[in-house]
Amino acid sequence: MIDLHLHSTASDGTYTPEELVMLAAKLKLRAIAITDHDNVDGIEPAIKEGNRLGVEVIPAIELSSDLDGQDIHILGYCIDYEHIWFKKHLKDLREARYERALKMVERLQKIGLDILLKDVLKYTRDGTAVGRVHLAKAMLEKGYIDNIQEAFNKYIGKKGPCYIKKSIYTPEEVIKIIKKVKGIPVLAHPGVSKVDEFIPNFVKAGLQGLEAYHSRHNSAQTRKYKKMANKFGLIVTGGSDCHGLSRELLIGSINVPDSIVDDLKKLKA
Structure with a gap:
């Protein structure tokens, strides 16, 4: 098994990057991805701990975008996380x-x-x-x-009296940013975002994958997005979206096939 959607203390998770790797090792996960919001600081310490414990860590990130008031998250895998322009951005x-x-x-x-x-x-x-x-x-x-x-x-929350909207990009702009740092852009939890009708537009902009396996997807949704990915020639990814102890979703809580790592590597190559 693998888990390609994890958040650490570098964004809004409660586990440090090293703790996530240690948990992955205990669960005998082949690979994980640290996908912190707007931050890559957790990647390097996770990779070092992964090398020590035998867990592959895929460099990744999660970026927010806005589509007519709808918050759309795009995951970027195999990114050049040391890119100077990217870090400044x-x-x-x-x-x-x-x-x-x-x-x-x-x-x-x-x-x-x-x-x-x-x-x-x-x-x-x-x-x-x-x-x-x-x-x-x-x-x-x-x-x-x-x-x-x-x-x-x-x-x-979005309807709460203290909510402030984020100053963010369109999905197409986020896809472009991820591609600029040689990453693989993937639409996060499409069953939650509910923007199926726009996926063809995202594909035209360079989207390369759909996160079909997710803790908030039921089995029917997973099948649906696997089928949609096949239709558009996209890869499928998946992860728990673990934020640690602040929420109930924990690392390795869903069954994500490890063949996805190989798919990512082939696409990266």
Whole structure:
């Protein structure tokens, strides 16, 4: 088995990159991919730990895009994560995330929640892409909510009073960015995004895969996107979308065939 959709403490996960690799080794996974949001800092330490424990780590990332108000996530596999232009670009994206978090903190304060930016940043590390889950953790610590999901439902979800829209790209622009750093762009959890009618447009823009195996896909959806991938000549990928202990989804929780790693390597070559 493999798991090609994992988040570490470099973005909004609770496990360090090394801990994810150690967990993968315990589960006897052949390969994993660290797919942090707007950040590649977790890749190098994961690769080093993977070399030590015999777990292959595929360099990857997850980037957000917007399509008429719909949040579309694109995964990039086998990327040149040391590309200077790419690192500068990701730094700009993380700074935008920081500004967004600041504005959301201000909105939380206006409705009476005593949350400071320092309360949020204590859950991040230097260079971390600040996300809404970090705000949720601060709210949880102060007793304003009973669990992480409640923060999204009541305050910082898209329909919440403290939500701030991200300043992001179109799916086509994100695909172009991933291709520029020699990566393989894959549409993340299409069953969640629900943009099937736009997939042909994404393919024309350079999309090369669909994430058919996902923790929020049922078996019918997995079959559907495998069939769609075959129709458009795309590869199929999959992963748990593990964020660690902040959510219930854990590494290796779905059955993803390891042949996908070989498909990625062939496409990369």
